[in-house]
Amino acid sequence: METLRLLLNGMGNEVTKGLLLAFVLSRVLDRFSQKAPNPPATLPSSSNRATLVKTAGFFLVFQAARVWLALLDKHVPEPYLDEVFHIPQATAYCEGRFQDWDDKITTPPGLYLVSVVYSVIWQSSQCSTSTLRSINTLATVLIALLASQCRHLIEVRTAERQGKQAPRAVSFYAYHTGINIALFPVIFFFSGLYYTDVLSTLAVLVAYRNHLLRLGPRAPAFTNDLWTVVLGVAALLMRQTNVFWVVVYMGGLEAVHALQTGKPGPLHVSVVLHDPLLHDAGPDDWLYCGFSVALAALHNPLRVLRQVWPHITIVGLFGGFVAWNGGVVLGDKSNHVATIHLAQMLYIWPLFAFFSAPLFLPSLISAASRLLHSHTPPATSSANPNPRSALINPAHALLTLFLSLAVVQYNTIIHPFTVADNRHYMFYIFRHTIRRSPAVRLALVAPYTLCRWLAWDQLAGHHHHQPPRPSTPKAAQPAAQSPPAADPPLSASPSATPPRVSPALLWLVATALSLVTAPLVEPRYFILPWVFYRLLVPAWSWPGSSSSSNNNNGNGTDNDNGKSLFGGGGGAWLGRVGRTIDLRLVLETGWFVLVNAGTMYVFLSRPFYWRGADGEVVDGGRVQRFMW
Numbered sequence: 001m002e003t004l005r006l007l008l009n010g011m012g013n014e015v016t017k018g019l020l021l022a023f024v025l026s027r028v029l030d031r032f033s034q035k036a037p038n039p040p041a042t043l044p045s046s047s048n049r050a051t052l053v054k055t056a057g058f059f060l061v062f063q064a065a066r067v068w069l070a071l072l073d074k075h076v077p078e079p080y081l082d083e084v085f086h087i088p089q090a091t092a093y094c095e096g097r098f099q100d101w102d103d104k105i106t107t108p109p110g111l112y113l114v115s116v117v118y119s120v121i122w123q124s125s126q127c128s129t130s131t132l133r134s135i136n137t138l139a140t141v142l143i144a145l146l147a148s149q150c151r152h153l154i155e156v157r158t159a160e161r162q163g164k165q166a167p168r169a170v171s172f173y174a175y176h177t178g179i180n181i182a183l184f185p186v187i188f189f190f191s192g193l194y195y196t197d198v199l200s201t202l203a204v205l206v207a208y209r210n211h212l213l214r215l216g217p218r219a220p221a222f223t224n225d226l227w228t229v230v231l232g233v234a235a236l237l238m239r240q241t242n243v244f245w246v247v248v249y250m251g252g253l254e255a256v257h258a259l260q261t262g263k264p265g266p267l268h269v270s271v272v273l274h275d276p277l278l279h280d281a282g283p284d285d286w287l288y289c290g291f292s293v294a295l296a297a298l299h300n301p302l303r304v305l306r307q308v309w310p311h312i313t314i315v316g317l318f319g320g321f322v323a324w325n326g327g328v329v330l331g332d333k334s335n336h337v338a339t340i341h342l343a344q345m346l347y348i349w350p351l352f353a354f355f356s357a358p359l360f361l362p363s364l365i366s367a368a369s370r371l372l373h374s375h376t377p378p379a380t381s382s383a384n385p386n387p388r389s390a391l392i393n394p395a396h397a398l399l400t401l402f403l404s405l406a407v408v409q410y411n412t413i414i415h416p417f418t419v420a421d422n423r424h425y426m427f428y429i430f431r432h433t434i435r436r437s438p439a440v441r442l443a444l445v446a447p448y449t450l451c452r453w454l455a456w457d458q459l460a461g462h463h464h465h466q467p468p469r470p471s472t473p474k475a476a477q478p479a480a481q482s483p484p485a486a487d488p489p490l491s492a493s494p495s496a497t498p499p500r501v502s503p504a505l506l507w508l509v510a511t512a513l514s515l516v517t518a519p520l521v522e523p524r525y526f527i528l529p530w531v532f533y534r535l536l537v538p539a540w541s542w543p544g545s546s547s548s549s550n551n552n553n554g555n556g557t558d559n560d561n562g563k564s565l566f567g568g569g570g571g572a573w574l575g576r577v578g579r580t581i582d583l584r585l586v587l588e589t590g591w592f593v594l595v596n597a598g599t600m601y602v603f604l605s606r607p608f609y610w611r612g613a614d615g616e617v618v619d620g621g622r623v624q625r626f627m628w
Helices: 002-008 011-032 047-075 083-094 110-121 129-161 172-183 185-192 197-214 222-236 240-261 283-299 301-325 344-355 357-372 387-392 394-411 416-420 425-432 438-443 445-459 501-516 523-536 570-577 583-605
Strands: none
Touching: 011 047, 011 129, 047 129, 047 172, 047 185, 047 583, 083 110, 083 129, 110 129, 110 197, 129 172, 129 185, 129 197, 129 523, 172 185, 172 523, 172 583, 185 197, 185 523, 185 583, 197 222, 197 240, 197 523, 222 240, 222 301, 240 283, 240 301, 240 501, 240 523, 283 301, 283 501, 344 357, 344 394, 344 445, 344 501, 344 523, 357 445, 357 583, 394 438, 394 445, 416 425, 438 445, 445 523, 501 523
16 A cells, blocks of 8 residues: 555656657667568557557656666665665766765766766756666666667668678567566666666666677768777776777677678788577687687788777776776775686576576476477487587586586685675575585585576577378378468467577677686676677577468477467467467566565565674665565
């Protein structure tokens, strides 16, 4: 009832502002990609209905974030945890005291500079706690917009590389992906608090959108090169670790693009890059891809430098900052010493499995189906095996298992903050798993391995596995009938095309660099790795909904419009819906809503106090709360 009263208070103004903002964002998304007669890549509705759907999605995200902010302002009006440092620092900037700096703050002042601009635009007389928190509320909605645009540009570049007509309209998959990224629990939770993570994510997505535009058929103009430097520096002003994404990931992709698209010339040596689709690649292809890119770059340095000089400039500026500052970290350097923490690359997979559980369902169902029908001869031809099976072949599995055990045994780092602060969920995860015993720590390698396989299986694009059927002589098979004319399925659109090896490999490198240098394990550190992973995940269509070119190509897989799993009735209905909508995203939305509701409830309704050994309340009697 308290929440209901809070929602009703001032609802008129908030709803009006929310509708206006949502409509503007939907129109921006429309203007970003003009409509074209392209059914498989557009929202499954007319232009007006598409605008209505997009407006409704942005509106609901904004309203949910506003409700969360209102609840925080009511129940937690005073700065909490890291806000104790961030809000006074922002207040000093709002008052023009730019020379003041709290040495306990370790991140650059980008958040506070944006706060000054925000307060000027909204003509706020003072940077109150509520005003500062509302910056991240707005940034969360903008993340939905930018993520949708980025996913759309990924699909455009995919179609261009395949020689197909590029989709001009934002697909429903791209739009829904953007909404779900904004609802990602670690992002959404901090949408109501004054932390750097939400605005940092937005800044990196702005730089990523510009990067994807640079990968077009035309070479980027010099003005865009300068703009790339500006956006990269802006991202670094939010968090130092963003350098791995704006330089290593985006710069690496631009180098690959330059090598793939450059025209032969007298000073250019032609080297064919080995960069297959991730679904068609095994571990050997990863090595060949990296080797071919390095070899091509060595033979064509000028071509690469012309494309990536803005990123080299950003690295130079960042190096100058490090030299001036005496290190990467601002302020408190003693508790944030860079180290080699390889175990972070094991922890990331269970985190992905938890948050992306709905995306992994097809892989789990397919694996279960294979086990249940393992006694039946495979329907696919043995002459054309799936190269991706190399990812789980015995040699590769044994190697990764051995390396994982070695990392757990010799490189598990437990930061003092992790075991000292029981306000964070990671405290309890470590207590009941990693810190429980050495045997449990080693046994966790099994779930690490399973979660890693599930994550890569989805990134590579899950191909449907139909239960094999007994073979019959050709003469006994009924004549093939042409299916009735229908809209092209989701599986035939660029949304369903998996990424190539190069972006996946660069994602892995950037993720490793951003995580293994951090001794502290925090869910917030995994935000950008998850966001970029999620943007690369291809769409999935209901089994049997693929086009004949994909599913009925002589490998014995039938196109039965969704009846293969559940027969007629509901299965047929799901098959029809699954032709144009990735049903996993619907489950993902619901899952994120449940997780967000749970963490919000625990944060607000389960406060506690720190007590000493004698039972006396410590820390000045301040209320403590559970959070990510």
